[in-house]
Amino acid sequence: MVSSSGHRPPVTEGVAEVMIKDIKSGEGRGATSEVPLAFQTGRVPVDPAVLGQTRKQMTMFGAFALGVLALLLVIWWAA
Structure with a gap:
């Protein structure tokens, strides 16, 4: 449950x-992701050609x- 301030209460030992x-x-039941979910950015890898075009x-x-x-x-100095 999330409190009204938006923070979760601390996790108890139980x-x-x-x-x-x-x-x-x-x-051991199923395949796990190589990258933990917390570290996945949701962005596709940047193509070097696109990066060069943007630069x-x-x-x-x-x-x-x-x-x-x-x-x-x-123009300002001339006025």
Whole structure:
């Protein structure tokens, strides 16, 4: 049960023992995941070609942004 503050109450010894027994009784029954669920990100691995394309796009955007900034500074100084 989750309290109104959103935090779970601490696990008691009895509950911990039941959890341990449940885990031990399930060992060896089925295939386990290679990566624990807590460490799975849900994201697909990044393709190096896509990463390179994104890097190129960000570089072009940065150059464009610097150009616009330089143009605005020149106009501001000229006024």
